[in-house]
Amino acid sequence: xxxxxxxxxxxxxxxxxxxxxxxxxxxxxxxxxxxxxxxxxxxxxxxxxxxxxxxxxxxxxxxxxxxxxxxxxxxxxxxxxxxxxxxxxxxxxxxxxxxxxxxxxxxxxxxxxxxxxxxxxxxxxxxxxxxxxxxxxxxxxxxxxxxxxxxxxxxxxxxxxxxxxxxxxxxxxxxxxxxxxxxxxxxxxxxxxxxxxxxxxxxxxxxxxxxxxxxxxxxxxxxxxxxxxxxxxxxxxxxxxxxxxxxxxxxxxxxxxxxxxxxxxxxxxxxxxxxxxxxxxxxxxxxxxxxxxxxxxxxxxxxxxxxxxxxxxxxxxxxxxxxxxxxxxxxxxxxxxxxxxxxxxxxxxxxxxxxxxxxxxxxxxxxxxxxxxxxxxxxxxxxxxxxxxxxxxxxxxxxxxxxxxxxxxxxxxxxxxxxxxxxxxxxxxxxxxxxxxxxxxxxxxxxxxxxxxxxxxxxxxxxxxxxxxxxxxxxxxxxxxxxxxxxxxxxxxxxxxxxxxxxxxxxxxxxxxxxxxxxxxxxxxxxxxxxxxxxxxxxxxxxxxxxxxxxxxxxxxxxxxxxxxxxxxxxxxxxxxxxxxxxxxxxxxxxxxxxxxxxxxxxxxxxxxxxxxxxxxxxxxxxxxxxxxxxxxxxxxxxxxxxxxxxxxxxxxxxxxxxxxxxxxxxxxxxxxxxxxxxxxxxxxxxxxxxxxxxxxxxxxxxxxxxxxxxxxxxxxxxxxxxxxxxxxxxxxxxxxxxxxxxxxxxxxxxxxxxxxxxxxxxxxxxxxxxxxxxxxxxxxxxxxxxxxxxxxxxxxxxxxxxxxxxxxxxxxxxxxxxxxxxxxxxxxxxxxxxxxxxxxxxxxxxxxxxxxxxxxxxxxxxxxxxxxxxxxxxxxxxxxxx
Amino acid sequence: xxxxxxxxxxxxxxxxxxxxxxxxxxxxxxxxxxxxxxxxxxxxxxxxxxxxxxxxxxxxxxxxxxxxxxxxxxxxxxxxxxxxxxxx
Ligand SMILES: [Mg+2]
Ligand SMILES: [Zn+2]
Ligand SMILES: [Zn+2]
Ligand SMILES: [Zn+2]
Numbered sequence: 001x002x003x004x005x006x007x008x009x010x011x012x013x014x015x016x017x018x019x020x021x022x023x024x025x026x027x028x029x030x031x032x033x034x035x036x037x038x039x040x041x042x043x044x045x046x047x048x049x050x051x052x053x054x055x056x057x058x059x060x061x062x063x064x065x066x067x068x069x070x071x072x073x074x075x076x077x078x079x080x081x082x083x084x085x086x087x088x089x090x091x092x093x094x095x096x097x098x099x100x101x102x103x104x105x106x107x108x109x110x111x112x113x114x115x116x117x118x119x120x121x122x123x124x125x126x127x128x129x130x131x132x133x134x135x136x137x138x139x140x141x142x143x144x145x146x147x148x149x150x151x152x153x154x155x156x157x158x159x160x161x162x163x164x165x166x167x168x169x170x171x172x173x174x175x176x177x178x179x180x181x182x183x184x185x186x187x188x189x190x191x192x193x194x195x196x197x198x199x200x201x202x203x204x205x206x207x208x209x210x211x212x213x214x215x216x217x218x219x220x221x222x223x224x225x226x227x228x229x230x231x232x233x234x235x236x237x238x239x240x241x242x243x244x245x246x247x248x249x250x251x252x253x254x255x256x257x258x259x260x261x262x263x264x265x266x267x268x269x270x271x272x273x274x275x276x277x278x279x280x281x282x283x284x285x286x287x288x289x290x291x292x293x294x295x296x297x298x299x300x301x302x303x304x305x306x307x308x309x310x311x312x313x314x315x316x317x318x319x320x321x322x323x324x325x326x327x328x329x330x331x332x333x334x335x336x337x338x339x340x341x342x343x344x345x346x347x348x349x350x351x352x353x354x355x356x357x358x359x360x361x362x363x364x365x366x367x368x369x370x371x372x373x374x375x376x377x378x379x380x381x382x383x384x385x386x387x388x389x390x391x392x393x394x395x396x397x398x399x400x401x402x403x404x405x406x407x408x409x410x411x412x413x414x415x416x417x418x419x420x421x422x423x424x425x426x427x428x429x430x431x432x433x434x435x436x437x438x439x440x441x442x443x444x445x446x447x448x449x450x451x452x453x454x455x456x457x458x459x460x461x462x463x464x465x466x467x468x469x470x471x472x473x474x475x476x477x478x479x480x481x482x483x484x485x486x487x488x489x490x491x492x493x494x495x496x497x498x499x500x501x502x503x504x505x506x507x508x509x510x511x512x513x514x515x516x517x518x519x520x521x522x523x524x525x526x527x528x529x530x531x532x533x534x535x536x537x538x539x540x541x542x543x544x545x546x547x548x549x550x551x552x553x554x555x556x557x558x559x560x561x562x563x564x565x566x567x568x569x570x571x572x573x574x575x576x577x578x579x580x581x582x583x584x585x586x587x588x589x590x591x592x593x594x595x596x597x598x599x600x601x602x603x604x605x606x607x608x609x610x611x612x613x614x615x616x617x618x619x620x621x622x623x624x625x626x627x628x629x630x631x632x633x634x635x636x637x638x639x640x641x642x643x644x645x646x647x648x649x650x651x652x653x654x655x656x657x658x659x660x661x662x663x664x665x666x667x668x669x670x671x672x673x674x675x676x677x678x679x680x681x682x683x684x685x686x687x688x689x690x691x692x693x694x695x696x697x698x699x700x701x702x703x704x705x706x707x708x709x710x711x712x713x714x715x716x717x718x719x720x721x722x723x724x725x726x727x728x729x730x731x732x733x734x735x736x737x738x739x740x741x742x743x744x745x746x747x748x749x750x751x752x753x754x755x756x757x758x759x760x761x762x763x764x765x766x767x768x769x770x771x772x773x774x775x776x777x778x779x780x781x782x783x784x785x786x787x788x789x790x791x792x793x794x795x796x797x798x799x800x801x802x803x804x805x806x807x808x809x810x811x812x813x814x815x816x817x818x819x820x821x822x823x824x825x826x827x828x829x830x831x832x833x834x835x836x837x838x839x840x841x842x843x844x845x846x847x848x849x850x851x852x853x854x855x856x857x858x859x860x861x862x863x864x865x866x867x868x869x870x871x872x873x874x875x876x877x878x879x880x881x882x883x
Numbered sequence: 884x885x886x887x888x889x890x891x892x893x894x895x896x897x898x899x900x901x902x903x904x905x906x907x908x909x910x911x912x913x914x915x916x917x918x919x920x921x922x923x924x925x926x927x928x929x930x931x932x933x934x935x936x937x938x939x940x941x942x943x944x945x946x947x948x949x950x951x952x953x954x955x956x957x958x959x960x961x962x963x964x965x966x967x968x969x970x971x
Contacts, residue, residue, distance in 0.1 A: 128922050132965065842917070849923045850960075858954040 015205030016089075019215040026077035027051045027063055030218055033248035040234070047243045048236075052076050053220040073220025078247060080214055081254035082266075083181045084274045085166040087281055088303075089211035096188055096208045097160040097168070099141050099199055101150035105190025107198050108147040108157065109140065117198060137200035144199075165285045166278060180267075181274070185212040216277065218243060238299045242280040242291065249273040324351055324469040330424075331460050333447035334640055335530070337633045338499065339485045341422050341436035342447025343414060343467065345376050348440045351469045352380050352411040353418055357404055365410045369401040376440065381411040414438055414469065419480050421468040422448070424456040428825060431455035431491065431498065435483035451505075451632060452485055454609045455498050486629040490620060492863040496612030497620070501604075501636060504648065506738035507729070508639030509602040510571075511646050512551035514726070515587050518542065519549045527554060527641050531634040551642070552597040558635045560623055564879055565592035565615060570604040570737040571726075604737025607636070622879075654730045655792045657749045661723045665716050665750050669788055672712050673781055676704050680779050700779070705761060708754035708786055716750040717742035724749075752787040752795070755806035761785050762805055773798065894936050901948040902933050905960070910944040913960065927961035939963045 031045040042048040053073030054061040061071040085093065100107055109117065117140060124133045149156050159171040160179075168184055169176035188211070193203035201208060224237035253269045279291040283301035291299045306312045326347045333342055343351075357365055371378030372392050382390045382400060385407045392400060404410070414420070418438040427433060434455065441447060446465055453459065470476045481487075491498040501509065511517060512527070519527065524537065535557065542548035572588025590600030592615075600606075606615050619628040657665075682688040683700045690699045721742055724731045734740045747753075755762055762785030763769075768776035774783040782788075785802040789795055795803060834846045841859045843852040856862070858870065866872035893899050905913065914921060921944065927934055929941055939945055943963045951957040 128920075129964065844923075847923070848919055850917065850919060850925060853917075853959065854954070854957070856953055857951040857957040860953070 013205060015202065016207070016210040017217065018207065018210050019213075022075075022077050022215045022217045025075050026217070027074040028076045030076050030078045030243075030247055033244055033251060035236075035240070035244060047076075047218060047240055047247060048221060048226075049076060050221075052218065053222045055221045055225050071222075073222035075220060076218035078216040078218055078243075078250060080216055080273070080277075081250050081257060082270045082273065083185050083212045083214045084270075084277045085168075085181050085184065086211050086213050087165050087278045087285055090162060090164075090166045093184060093188070093208070093211050094160060094162040094168070095141060095145075096191065096199065096201075097184065099144035100187070100191050100195065101153060101155065102158040102187050103150060103155040104153040105187065105192065105195070106150065106152045107140065107191075107195040108144040108150055108152075109198070110151045114198070118194060121197065134200070137198075140198050141200075164287045166274065180270075181212050185209050185214075188212065213277065216246065239280070239302070241293075242276065242299060242301070245276045245291075246273065246280055249276050322468065324471060326351055326467045327464055329445045330458060330463050330465050331445040331447055332450050332453075333441075334450055334637065336439060336447060336449045337437070338449045338451050338629060339437050340439045340449070341420065341467070342439050342441040342445075343420075344444045344446070345440055345442060346444065347446075347467070348414040348438070349373065349376050349378070351414045351420075351467075353414060353469060354383070354409045354411050354471060357406050357408040357410060359406055362404060362406065365412065366401040366404055368412045369404060369410060370397055372397050377413050377415055379410050379412040383409040383411065414440065416440055419470065419476050419484075421470065421479060421483065422446075422456075423466045423468070424458050424463065425466075426822070429455075429493075431488045433483070434485045434488055435479040436485060451499055451501065451609075451636060454500070454502065455488065455491075486625040489616060489625060489628060489632075490863050492861065494612065495862045495865045496610065497614060497617045498610055499632075500609030500611060500614060500616060501607045501639065502609050503738050504643045505636055505639045506604050506608055506736050507648055507733055508642040508646075509607055510732060510736040510738075511648070512639060512642040513555060513597070513600075513602045514551070515601075517551045519551065519554070521547060521549075523645065524549050524554065526645060527638050528557075530637040530641050531558070533557060533634070554638060555602065555635060556592075556596045558631055559592060559595040559597070560619070560627065561595045563592060563595045563619070563622070565606075565618055566590065566878070567600075567606055567613060569601050569606065570608070571601060571735050573605070601736075607639075608737055618875075648729050648732075650730050650733070652792070654728050655745075655749050657720070657723065657792075661719065664719050664723075668712065668715050668719065669751065672707050675707050676781050679703050679707075683779075701761060704779075704781070704784075705754055705756065705759070708781060709756065712753050713743050713746050713750075716753075717746040720745055720749060746790070748791045750790045752790060752799075752803060754781075755785040755787055755802040757805055757809050762802055771798065771801070892936075893932055899933060900950060902937050902939075903946050904937060904939050905944045905946050913944070921962045924960050924962040926964045929963055929965050934963055941965045 028045065028049050028051045030047055030049070032043060033046070034043050035046045035048050037043055042050050044051075050059070050061070051063050051074060053063075054066065054068045054071045057068065059068060060066070061068075061074075063074055064071055066072075107114070117136070121133065121136060124130075124136065147157070161169040161171065161176060163169060168179040170179050188207075188209035191208055196203040196208060219239065224239040224243075226234050226236045226240070229235055249269065249272050253266065253273055256266045256269055275288060276291075278285060278288065279299070279301055281301055282303035283290045283299050284304065284307075293299060304311075309315060326343075328344065328347065336342060355361065355365060365379070368377055368379040369382065369392060373380045378392075380392055382392065382404070384390065390400060416439055419435050420438055421433055422436045423433040425432070432455070434452070436448070439447075446467065448456075448458070448465075456465070458465065470479050485499070489497050489499045518541075521537075521540075538549070538553050538557065540547040541550045541553060567590050569588045569590055571586055572584065587599060587601050590602065590606050591598045602615075605611055608614060611617075616628050616632060619631055679688065679700060683696065688696060688700060690696045691702065694702065721731075721735070724745070726732055726735065730740075730745065732738070734742055734745050757764075766772055766776075769778060769783065770785070778784075782798075785805070787795060787799040787802055789799060835843055835851055836845075837843055837855045841854045842850055843855050844850055860870045866875070894902075914924075917924075921942070924944065927945060929935075929939075934945065937945070941963050945961045945963060947959045947961060949957045949959055
């Protein structure tokens, strides 16, 4: 039954069907516009002639003898009474008409030149210089089209014009005369084969005159099946309707011609035939009214079936709907492993995995079969060795379970431990689809560990995700080895971890490891419980008056014995603190020696996401992703538990600052304001020196913005950093990198500072001023969008207005950026998708064109590199000298 | 260091990597090693300033010693074609 046919498609060539070819492939000529007789049976010679394929159940094809499931369908044909233009080719026809002589049919280039051009074309073809060939054709066409006298027969040539969509005209002394498709075809027939080649055509497979139809192929019935409505009425496909129109009009044209009707009547009918053939191909041609149903709906032409998002290409061939998939809302579950996904029981009962019955699993599968489709864990189908599929919903399941034998396949429910693919759109990079291990859970949402949010860019404000179940052993193995979440903690984008802690994980890590945290035995137990730690407790760091443990001791429990690590924490990076050595009072240098966290607080720099050289990064490099994943699964849970124990929260009071600090900030603002006033004074007195390439005004604005925005905020942030202590949870979040930054703090407790639009101070609105409250040409800070208050104090109405003006710009920016970058992404992927890194390390395109002799010029996989370098010598030295 | 009106030898410019025409026998060997036809190499236009400066002809293969941030010096080959046009 399954014989493998191995054959390579060497090439594909597109051409135009010749009238002879159409007749040859046709099984019947269409001769009547009547479709069904009075009994409802298809009429021979009508557009539903049974010879064009069997589509009714039980119907046997009179031609190939197959039933409807194996008859492929057969073309018919219609002899047109008069030729008609094929709309899709109208432009090409015009090009041929223009470039060739209407008298002798030759391309209008002199004989001697013609020989050279033909030879050049042949050479280019041999050298496969297709781009150049295309240019040459364009050149020939342009030259020939502008020649008015034929160099071969000396006749002046006719000037053609195309009126969209398919009417040709010739220029005469009095104006334009319409040319019939017959005349057009006659001209095209005259063009010699070599001349067709000169213009880039292919006389073998696409003679120009074939673009004017004399025979119309009638597609098989399979292409346009009729549907039976609930009322029992039969409804025909749009194409069938259209074909009936074509056939009817065609017959009328023929009758008129044969009866010798007046020229005008024939022409009108002919025009109608052209209209029907055109709308049959494309019912959205501009310039003619689209054909409609009786109800007024537009009919679907052949082009409409292919075009657009829902069309055959984008809708059916490039994008497909699949079975064994599910989609629902996602929600977080920190208790899952990062490798897992929580699947609702309801979903698990619909998605199935085919499992082959063996002597070792037969009892297990029997139990599943007994449970049936409605009780999880159960099974939905049994596939017997002869290929018959039994739906367990409708059979005696006890008997079905008894009948199970090795060799049967049971389509069982999704179970814990199965592997599935999980995806969130937009699927912009490879980590938008990863493999997860199933955990069947109650309720109706998919659940995932918070640490895998970054690669999917997921949050839980209603996001939905898709799940797919691989159906073969090969697929499952491949998915497990290549796509499991833990294999993607490191990203090839920058050779660092993309999966990692965020928000509370980081605050928690800091709170746990800060020097002031001492834990009682009870506290230790509470923190270790979620990690699943089963080993002995370390010696307490403090014995008297009570036993106390440090958070650092708990972290050390999970580090490999020979792990060494050293890094400055995010806290230590704050410029005002100037932390350089290990003795700094902020405990900001992390030192791990032989698996013991000796010093330093853990924060964003050591466990954060998208943080190169964090602990997880080194664990993966030195111990493998399995060890790193386990570290994440266990230790990170402890961080969350710390937050819970500490009661991490944030309120208005945490942002309100003392009077003296307020005073200090106020002083800074005043100082800056007077700086600005000084600048304005200099400007007015003409003593301001313009910067290179800038006008005086621009220089002034630049200086003011510089003083009033970033510099000012940084200074205020520094003051706040010094005055707000790390006992303040808002400060903890900002300084550890969990959420927000010192500038945000300054904007809340201090001031929002200068508001800008397009990098300029606010100035548009009234003449010389933004709002009528200001004097014209007032350049002072307050009149140009300076906000001297923060969110804690609240903004005054003018300040609020400034803030909204700047805020809107941000919204527009994001809206514009996302659409633009999405389109750019599509273009890039289309251009790069079939580049392959070969075994010799070279990057090549589909037909073997070399793009790069060695991938990345050094042949290094960035996932395994160190910031793009293949080895990190420092790390190796550190490891072996200090270890 | 403006060179007003005078000719500049672009080959001496710091940002122009070293280009050289590969002798035919060697070119043949390289193509065989890579298992490609000449047209499957990346192309360079005959009108490229450096190609004109070193006097390469259509059909020649040019070797370029490029400075690379990842690999130090990286050798690339280019197939000289009469004219490179945009893909239409
Ligand atoms: Mg969301
Ligand atoms: Zn058939
Ligand atoms: Zn002529
Ligand atoms: Zn310090």
